[in-house]
Amino acid sequence: MISTTPFDSIIFDLDGTLWDSTANVVVAWQRAKEQVDYIRRDITRDDVRSITGLAYDVIFETLFPYLDDDKRNEFKGICAKHELDVLYKLGGDLYPELASTLTYLQQKYRLFIVSNCQAGYIEVFLGKQGMDQYFEGHQCYGTKGQPKFRNILDVVSDYSLQNPVYIGDTNGDRDSAAKAGVPFIFASYGFGKDVTGGIATIDQVADLKNIL
Structure with a gap:
């Protein structure tokens, strides 16, 4: 487990973190x-x-x-x-053990998505892949045209999150989380390379069950 104040929520990136489309x-x-x-x-x-x-x-x-x-x-x-x-x-290719991992995490945390995608893209992921049951809310670049860190801040504010953590697979995800003042976990199985500076690294989605 990560030794820190307990998180109350998890905000996920989408591409390279939850699925590969x-x-x-x-x-x-x-x-x-x-x-x-x-x-x-x-x-x-x-x-x-x-x-x-x-x-x-x-x-x-x-x-x-x-x-x-x-x-x-x-x-x-x-x-x-x-x-x-x-x-x-x-649809796209869900990463292995995604549903079972989200089922586990949902018992302990509120779950959200923030992505740099176009408007409607997250909704396709949620509906087509049957993922809507896990996530309480989401925000994307296409909605307001603002950078990811501001979308993270919007989710934190809109849903009154007290201690969220952001999970993503690129340096851009890490930097966005840092600008939003949110701890970052690196998903090494995604598209990013040589990403450092997170509080933890996962090599597969299911690793979250061991550290959170």
């Missing part, structure tokens, strides 16, 4: 690519993995720096629609 995001973005004539090459799973965790606007600035703002925003909108449609039908 990259394979089906590629399917969606490839469909979007077929609708336009200005994307230079196919979109790969490595592309999607490389930007996981970034704010949705920043993702398209990073992957398509050669596009002007109008075309980038157009393509982002097409991708967003196809992404939600495809994930609603196909």
